[in-house]
Amino acid sequence: MGRVSTKVIGVFTVWLAVAMTLSIADAQQVERPLRPSPSQGLAVIPFMEGWYDNGDGSTTVSFGYHNRNKVNVVVPLGSENRIEPAQFDGLQPEIFFPGRHPGVFAIVIPASLGDETAWWHITSASEELSVPGERGSTAYELDRNPRPQGSVQPVIWFSDEKRGSGPEGVVASATKTVSVGAQLTLEVWTEDPSVRDASDPRFAKPLDTNVSWYIHQGPGVVSFTEHPSSPFTVKGGPPVRGLIPVADTRVSIPGGVGPARVVASFSQPGVYMIRARLDNWNASDSDGLDQCCWTNAYQRVRVVP
Amino acid sequence: MTCGKYCTVFPHPGVFSGIRSTPILGNKTVINMRNCNTDFYRVIRLALVIYMGFQAQAALADDSAEPLTYADDVASIINENCVICHRAGGIGPMALTNYEEVRPWAPLIQLKVANREMPPYSYDHDIGIQELQGDWRLPEEDIAIVVAWVNQGSLPGDASEIASTPNLPSLDEWNFAPQFGQPDIVLGSNPIDVPASGNDLWDKHFIASGLTKDRCIKAMQVKPRGDAKTVVHHANTYFATINDDGIVERRPVTEYAMGKWGEIIPEGVCRKAFADIMIQWDIHMYPGGLGGTAPGAVIEDNVVELGIWLHPEEYESNIVQDLATYQLDQGELFIPPHGTAMTQGFHSFDHPVRIDSFQPHGHLRMRSASLEIFYPATGRTESISSISNWSATWHHSHLFEPDSAPLLPAGAVLVIKQWYDNTENNPNNPDPRQWVGWGQRTADEMSHAWIAVSHLDEETFQTLLAERENKNQEDSTATD
Numbered sequence: 001m002g003r004v005s006t007k008v009i010g011v012f013t014v015w016l017a018v019a020m021t022l023s024i025a026d027a028q029q030v031e032r033p034l035r036p037s038p039s040q041g042l043a044v045i046p047f048m049e050g051w052y053d054n055g056d057g058s059t060t061v062s063f064g065y066h067n068r069n070k071v072n073v074v075v076p077l078g079s080e081n082r083i084e085p086a087q088f089d090g091l092q093p094e095i096f097f098p099g100r101h102p103g104v105f106a107i108v109i110p111a112s113l114g115d116e117t118a119w120w121h122i123t124s125a126s127e128e129l130s131v132p133g134e135r136g137s138t139a140y141e142l143d144r145n146p147r148p149q150g151s152v153q154p155v156i157w158f159s160d161e162k163r164g165s166g167p168e169g170v171v172a173s174a175t176k177t178v179s180v181g182a183q184l185t186l187e188v189w190t191e192d193p194s195v196r197d198a199s200d201p202r203f204a205k206p207l208d209t210n211v212s213w214y215i216h217q218g219p220g221v222v223s224f225t226e227h228p229s230s231p232f233t234v235k236g237g238p239p240v241r242g243l244i245p246v247a248d249t250r251v252s253i254p255g256g257v258g259p260a261r262v263v264a265s266f267s268q269p270g271v272y273m274i275r276a277r278l279d280n281w282n283a284s285d286s287d288g289l290d291q292c293c294w295t296n297a298y299q300r301v302r303v304v305p
Numbered sequence: 306m307t308c309g310k311y312c313t314v315f316p317h318p319g320v321f322s323g324i325r326s327t328p329i330l331g332n333k334t335v336i337n338m339r340n341c342n343t344d345f346y347r348v349i350r351l352a353l354v355i356y357m358g359f360q361a362q363a364a365l366a367d368d369s370a371e372p373l374t375y376a377d378d379v380a381s382i383i384n385e386n387c388v389i390c391h392r393a394g395g396i397g398p399m400a401l402t403n404y405e406e407v408r409p410w411a412p413l414i415q416l417k418v419a420n421r422e423m424p425p426y427s428y429d430h431d432i433g434i435q436e437l438q439g440d441w442r443l444p445e446e447d448i449a450i451v452v453a454w455v456n457q458g459s460l461p462g463d464a465s466e467i468a469s470t471p472n473l474p475s476l477d478e479w480n481f482a483p484q485f486g487q488p489d490i491v492l493g494s495n496p497i498d499v500p501a502s503g504n505d506l507w508d509k510h511f512i513a514s515g516l517t518k519d520r521c522i523k524a525m526q527v528k529p530r531g532d533a534k535t536v537v538h539h540a541n542t543y544f545a546t547i548n549d550d551g552i553v554e555r556r557p558v559t560e561y562a563m564g565k566w567g568e569i570i571p572e573g574v575c576r577k578a579f580a581d582i583m584i585q586w587d588i589h590m591y592p593g594g595l596g597g598t599a600p601g602a603v604i605e606d607n608v609v610e611l612g613i614w615l616h617p618e619e620y621e622s623n624i625v626q627d628l629a630t631y632q633l634d635q636g637e638l639f640i641p642p643h644g645t646a647m648t649q650g651f652h653s654f655d656h657p658v659r660i661d662s663f664q665p666h667g668h669l670r671m672r673s674a675s676l677e678i679f680y681p682a683t684g685r686t687e688s689i690s691s692i693s694n695w696s697a698t699w700h701h702s703h704l705f706e707p708d709s710a711p712l713l714p715a716g717a718v719l720v721i722k723q724w725y726d727n728t729e730n731n732p733n734n735p736d737p738r739q740w741v742g743w744g745q746r747t748a749d750e751m752s753h754a755w756i757a758v759s760h761l762d763e764e765t766f767q768t769l770l771a772e773r774e775n776k777n778q779e780d781s782t783a784t785d
């Protein structure tokens with residue numbers, strides 16, 4: 001073997017040192033050059049919003065997502081949209097709307113499973129992205145205590161059923177049935193138990209709350225039209241903080257107490273789930289990205305031909 | 306011995322727990338050369354400083370050289386730069402007021418000082434403007450002395466030779482009291498209990514300002530009381546009005562984020578305090594707190610105070626200064642698990658300005674920030690500030706000395722960049738497995754900078770330019 005020159009050795013050493021300082025991240029991502037994002041073709045990002053200590057050893061974990069595309073992304077439940085372990089699977093959305101959507105569902109890890117970690121996996125745009133949910137870092141710990149100006153999670157229920165609050169909310173006990181194309185009135189009852197200082201001009205009158213309706217799961221298209229008793233309040237309004245879109249189906253609940261209704265029709269047979277989100281984000285201490293305060297309610301609908 | 310230059314500059318610092326590693330091998334994306342170079346550069350700096358220490362030690366191998374001692378060489382450095390926090394009741398986790406207190410911590414002191422983690426003021430040397438008000442950084446020679454002293458065995462020396470500890474201000478004293486006396490106005494927030502754990506809290510309430518006449522502000526400091534220092538993430542104040550519909554309109558008084566010293570408004574401008582208007586507090590609290598001294602317990606009756614020093618009533622100026630946020634909205638703020646991200650922001654003005662201070666803002670994943678100026682007329686880019694080891698527990702507003710603050714013609718562009726590290730290498734990272742996006746919570750991220758800007762007209766701009774040029778020529782002549 002010929003003698004390797006000192007210069008070559010030096011160049012090799014420098015190359016080796018440089019190579020040792022550079023490495024591709026072991027991240028759940030393809031490379032993302034710094035260029036404007038396209039309007040579609042981007043993977044939906046799941047978010048673990050935080051966890052609640054339920055006081056009985058169980059843990060509620062709230063999940064949300066961000067769809068960076070300007071169009072809806074549909075990922076049916078299954079291998080490309082699953083939660084592991086399987087016992088937690090089933091309540092996650094199948095339809096992902098553009099923008100940031102915090103706390104769209106929650107799971108409860110029972111006390112018997114202790115520090116179990118549940119993973120939500122979403123595959124879209126040929127890319128699987130995942131997040132873990134667990135009783136973990138205190139930086140992600142949430143609570144149900146009043147916010148500084150008194151806001152708490154509002155309360156929602158289906159007629160004659162138990163009440164619920166928070167991202168885990170309530171699931172209607174009965175499945176409604178409707179034919180394709182027929183109109184179905186959906187209804188939730190609401191109350192905001194927040195106690196605020198009436199001497200503060202911002203709270204001189206009880207604040208209105210809001211209910212927004214979403215298709216959460218289902219094979220077809222759902223058309224929402226406003227019910228006479230619950231007119232839609234905003235169409236195409238600016239997003240909350242530029243990230244959380246205001247739903248076209250948002251209705252206002254005067255004084256924070258009362259029902260919200262919407263009329264839905266379904267384009268094809270199958271089993272759907274409609275989500276109603278009740279929020280009190282009109283209050284200065286309540287906001288979607290501050291993780292308080294809102295409540296979900298889920299209604300299954302079986303659509304027949 | 307006089308109290309050193311840092312005697313007036315100590316707000317309410319928190320202290321990292323643990324030792325930050327500076328790996329050569331890291332888990333970094335290819336596009337994020339900045340962090341790679343920064344960590345590599347930091348390792349090189351550390352090696353150079355330690356080398357300097359060994360050189361100093363080697364020089365002392367000469368029989369005629371005296372070894373470094375605490376008494377003769379190190380006590381003054383620590384007393385002038387460290388004991389303001391590292392004393393009984395101070396926010397430092399240990400006191401360092403005498404040799405017996407310092408000696409057990411010597412190796413850690415060496416590491417922290419050599420890494421420029423202590424004093425906690427991250428601002429890169431040799432990049433951009435170095436003339437800063439309230440600059441806590443140690444000179445290289447002081448670092449070399451501390452490093453060499455530890456390498457030599459941390460010798461005590463003759464205790465009788467140690468100058469007395471400087472006259473330290475009380476733990477609750479206002480930072481600017483030695484310069485300006487007590488504040489003219491002190492406004493306290495409403496007390497609130499901060500729980501030991503749970504979700505972040507945002508308290509937004511109103512108090513009366515007490516001002517009956519518009520005045521120009523000289524300086525401001527926001528000061529959380531007691532243990533609240535470690536749980537108050539930020540405490541902003543606004544001049545605010547509420548209309549009949551309960552809608553709030555507001556503009557900033559000042560911004561506070563954990564570790565901030567305060568603001569000094571340069572002479573010759575007016576940052577106005579408005580009369581007959583409310584002050585809105587917007588306080589973000591992080592239960593459990595950040596840093597090694599966080600109590601992890603309920604803090605009762607948490608109060609934050611705003612101290613305002615005013616110019617005399619007759620003081621006036623037609624140059625308006627304001628403080629505003631400048632967003633970095635170029636580049637997605639989505640930080641993948643075990644990955645990194647970068648954002649950029651571009652801002653320009655249609656009139657000349659002077660940039661008086663620069664304060665990048667982020668949370669637990671943010672690691673670096675920079676400010677540059679791009680001049681479209683010439684195509685030149687000028688580096689102003691670089692912070693390559695930014696910390697969420699030290700939100701310094703880097704106040705440029707007035708003679709060095711950038712003077713920008715109309716149309717010049719502020720180019721702000723920030724880098725985020727969601728890997729295990731980031732000691733502040735609560736969970737590198739999570740996707741991180743924009744949000745107000747400590748666990749989420751933000752991407753903006755608070756910048757104080759003096760708004761000039763063309764005549765004033767040209768006058769300031771000429772004054773600076775003359776001064777530079779005088780200084781140059783004086784050194785010839």
